Amino acid sequence: xxxxxxxxxxxxxxxxxxxxxxxxxxxxxxxxxxxxxxxxxxxxxxxxxxxxxxxxxxxxxxxxxxxxxxxxxxxxxxxxxxxxxxxxxxxxxxxxxxxxxxxxxxxxxxxxxxxxxxxxxxxxxxxxxxxxxxxxxxxxxxxxxxxxxxxxxxxxxxxxxxxxxxxxxxxxxxxxxxxxxxxxxxxxxxxxxxxxxxxxxxxxxxxxxxxxxxxxxxxxxxxxxxxxxxxxxxxxxxxxxxxxxxxxxxxxxxxxxxxxxxxxxxxxxxxxxxxxxxxxxxxxxxxxxxxxxxxxxxxxxxxxxxxxxxxxxxxxxxxxxxxxxxxxxxxxxxxxxxxxxxxxxxxxxxxxxxxxxxxxxxxxxxxxxxxxxxxxxxxxxxxxxxxxxxxxxxxxxxxxxxxxxxxxxxxxxxxxxxxxxxxxxxxxxxxxxxxxxxxxxxxxxxxxxxxxxxxxxxxxxxxxxxxxxxxxxxxxxxxxxxxxxxxxxxxxxxxxxxxxxxxxxxxxxxxxxxxxxxxxxxxxxxxxxxxxxxxxxxxxxxxxxxxxxxxxxxxxxxxxxxxxxxx
Amino acid sequence: xxxxxxxxxxxxxxxxxxxxxxxxxxxxxxxxxxxxxxxxxxxxxxxxxxxxxxxxxxxxxxxxxxxxxxxxxxxxxxxxxxxxxxxxxxxxxxxxxxxxxxxxxxxxxxxxxxxxxxxxxxxxxxxxxxxxxxxxxxxxxxxxxxxxxxxxxxxxxxxxxxxxxxxxxxxxx
Ligand SMILES: Cc1ncc(C[n+]2csc(CCOP(=O)(O)OP(=O)(O)O)c2C)c(N)n1
Numbered sequence: 001x002x003x004x005x006x007x008x009x010x011x012x013x014x015x016x017x018x019x020x021x022x023x024x025x026x027x028x029x030x031x032x033x034x035x036x037x038x039x040x041x042x043x044x045x046x047x048x049x050x051x052x053x054x055x056x057x058x059x060x061x062x063x064x065x066x067x068x069x070x071x072x073x074x075x076x077x078x079x080x081x082x083x084x085x086x087x088x089x090x091x092x093x094x095x096x097x098x099x100x101x102x103x104x105x106x107x108x109x110x111x112x113x114x115x116x117x118x119x120x121x122x123x124x125x126x127x128x129x130x131x132x133x134x135x136x137x138x139x140x141x142x143x144x145x146x147x148x149x150x151x152x153x154x155x156x157x158x159x160x161x162x163x164x165x166x167x168x169x170x171x172x173x174x175x176x177x178x179x180x181x182x183x184x185x186x187x188x189x190x191x192x193x194x195x196x197x198x199x200x201x202x203x204x205x206x207x208x209x210x211x212x213x214x215x216x217x218x219x220x221x222x223x224x225x226x227x228x229x230x231x232x233x234x235x236x237x238x239x240x241x242x243x244x245x246x247x248x249x250x251x252x253x254x255x256x257x258x259x260x261x262x263x264x265x266x267x268x269x270x271x272x273x274x275x276x277x278x279x280x281x282x283x284x285x286x287x288x289x290x291x292x293x294x295x296x297x298x299x300x301x302x303x304x305x306x307x308x309x310x311x312x313x314x315x316x317x318x319x320x321x322x323x324x325x326x327x328x329x330x331x332x333x334x335x336x337x338x339x340x341x342x343x344x345x346x347x348x349x350x351x352x353x354x355x356x357x358x359x360x361x362x363x364x365x366x367x368x369x370x371x372x373x374x375x376x377x378x379x380x381x382x383x384x385x386x387x388x389x390x391x392x393x394x395x396x397x398x399x400x401x402x403x404x405x406x407x408x409x410x411x412x413x414x415x416x417x418x419x420x421x422x423x424x425x426x427x428x429x430x431x432x433x434x435x436x437x438x439x440x441x442x443x444x445x446x447x448x449x450x451x452x453x454x455x456x457x458x459x460x461x462x463x464x465x466x467x468x469x470x471x472x473x474x475x476x477x478x479x480x481x482x483x484x485x486x487x488x489x490x491x492x493x494x495x496x497x498x499x500x501x502x503x504x505x506x507x508x509x510x511x512x513x514x515x516x517x518x519x520x521x522x523x524x525x526x527x528x529x530x531x532x533x534x535x536x537x538x539x540x541x542x543x544x545x546x547x548x549x550x551x552x553x554x555x556x557x558x559x560x561x562x563x564x565x566x567x
Numbered sequence: 568x569x570x571x572x573x574x575x576x577x578x579x580x581x582x583x584x585x586x587x588x589x590x591x592x593x594x595x596x597x598x599x600x601x602x603x604x605x606x607x608x609x610x611x612x613x614x615x616x617x618x619x620x621x622x623x624x625x626x627x628x629x630x631x632x633x634x635x636x637x638x639x640x641x642x643x644x645x646x647x648x649x650x651x652x653x654x655x656x657x658x659x660x661x662x663x664x665x666x667x668x669x670x671x672x673x674x675x676x677x678x679x680x681x682x683x684x685x686x687x688x689x690x691x692x693x694x695x696x697x698x699x700x701x702x703x704x705x706x707x708x709x710x711x712x713x714x715x716x717x718x719x720x721x722x723x724x725x726x727x728x729x730x731x732x733x734x735x736x737x738x739x740x
Contacts, residue, residue: 112587113590116590116591116594117594117598120639120641121641124586124587126586141641173641174583174644175582175583175638175640175641175642175643175644176641297639298635298638299632299635299636299638299639302628302631302632303632
């Protein structure tokens with residue numbers, strides 16, 4: 001019955017691991033082999049992140065199938081990751097038989113209780129009769145309005161129960177009616193503000209990627225000549241006029257991006273949630289600007305910053321409405337001003353003759369890989385360097401755990417992205433710490449011979465935390481030195497994946513060239529300079545207009561991580 | 568909108584009568600750090616629907632968030648804020664009060680019950696149970712007075728139920 005519903009929902013890929021409380025469902029899977037592909041992972045967290053990477057990169061919901069108890073709890077980090085970044089997942093967990101629920105039976109866990117605060121919706125199925133309706137609702141709720149994960153807990157006794165399968169055509173959920181059409185009066189007010197603005201700025205958030213409206217936004221920017229910045233989740237914009245694009249903002253945003261926010265007189269925020277990593281001190285965020293906030297989730301509007309013009313609606317509708325307006329605007333002075341700041345405060349790094357700079361690797365990858373490559377970054381310094389030095393020109397091409405900041409996300413998410421985009425290059429970039437959190441999924445790459453490309457930026461440290469310790473805790477490196485890392489290239493080779501280990505700056509471009517052209521899965525283990533910090537940096541809760549623009553190297557780090565002397 | 572002034576606010580929430588709804592709502596309040604002062608639940612007009620009446624404390628911004636977050640619970644069908652002004656709403660709470668009595672306090676309490684139009688619903692030699700219904704301020708005043716005359720052993724309160732008055736709710740609909 002489950003798979004009949006999957007068929008109706010055009011599910012093509014399923015991610016998971018079997019177990020006792022879902023064994024009947026897995027048995028049935030054999031009869032659907034020709035209709036959908038199943039991918040076995042080595043850890044349920046891996047399967048869930050993979051479904052998430054599949055969903056983010058394709059826009060289709062990711063489907064996860066796991067057993068009860070530990071199988072279910074292992075998905076929790078993956079579900080929370082998807083929830084924070086509004087990613088549509090349908091997670092099916094096996095549950096002990098209806099009669100055993102509440103008895104602390106073997107592998108019984110109240111997963112609907114556990115997952116309540118990290119799902120958009122969840123449901124414990126109580127009868128076969130309700131199953132078709134419940135499944136239809138699950139897909140509908142996961143993918144519409146503000147997307148998110150939905151968990152369905154399916155007791156074992158119901159997996160074998162017979163029932164008539166009647167899939168509902170239409171749904172009537174009394175408490176669920178997302179507002180999609182933006183209010184015309186508010187849209188008009190927003191346009192009036194734009195007409196009268198001298199220094200407008202669009203902030204594009206994850207909502208632009210989720211709603212598939214980057215092309216509309218590019219049009220909008222070019223039509224009116226409005227500069228744009230994006231949040232970590234909003235990468236992938238490509239206005240024809242390159243001067244309009246000012247990069248990322250927030251804690252590790254570019255100086256000029258944050259400068260634009262602080263100096264704008266009007267902010268049009270599209271699908272953003274004004275997280276603390278973006279605003280810094282909310283009182284000093286965009287102090288001179290009126291704010292127009294467009295979001296499909298009314299609860300986001302006014303949650304973190306005060307808004308002057310709220311527009312609740314789907315970005316597709318709202319951008320189409322914006323595009324219908326015609327007015328002459330001249331923001332060239334403002335664009336000029338921003339251009340000057342961009343030139344005086346560029347995003348840069350200094351190369352070193354002996355050590356590979358992680359930024360160099362990222363920036364080279366950005367040059368060598370084709371423009372439609374999907375990049376999955378992990379969490380920490382590596383993620384920020386990718387955000388800063390990889391230029392994303394396509395929507396849904398940058399995957400990372402923005403809201404939850406889940407280390408171990410990149411590798412399985414990249415696998416999911418490759419499964420969903422077999423014809424695109426998929427590049428995973430991870431730090432040495434996070435890579436080891438789901439390293440077991442290298443096996444999955446080899447099992448399905450998925451030509452995923454992997455770069456491990458190994459700075460022999462839990463780098464981002466080490467950076468905070470250097471800057472805010474007087475260089476006391478508590479539990480952040482990883483001077484005992486394995487040789488990741490050897491591990492990859494042992495699994496059956498081609499690998500290279502590099503440690504000299506001269507090797508970077510050559511290695512990346514091999515990586516791009518490899519037809520098989522391949523890993524590069526890059527030993528990078530452990531001293532490097534992510535700059536600019538706005539200290540937590542600080543003023544985004546006043547970032548740290550440099551952070552000196554701590555001379556002891558080389559000794560502590562690699563046992564090498566600083567020159 | 569006032570960011571600083573905290574006040575009490577009543578929201579009436581219509582929900583689908585499904586397993587786990589209460590838990591979802593309770594979870595939401597805990598998760599977002601909203602403070603519930605009282606909550607009452609009962610069947611609503613239409614079959615399959617229940618009505619929760621929730622009293623919360625918070626500033627205007629928090630109250631707005633509460634309403635919006637409640638709407639995100641799939642089973643929540645309608646969230647109706649109850650007017651803050653007592654002229655525009657009716658509100659009732661019921662309390663059962665078990666109180667120890669002796670010859671002297673008995674009379675005092677009987678008097679109070681009469682003034683407050685309460686009811687004696689159980690009497691024994693050295694104690695009784697009193698029922699009192701009214702706006703919360705009345706219930707609280709009554710409890711205070713009873714406390715000063717006799718020893719209260721137990722109190723059970725329903726929490727507030729409330730509705731906007733006829734004119735207001737018609738305009739709203
Ligand atoms: C699962 C998890 N545990 C802990 C953290 C806290 N944390 C944030 S960044 C970081 C260091 C990451 O180190 P690494 O993966 O080597 O990447 P780098 O910062 O060095 O690029 C840690 C431990 C986290 N984000 N996620």
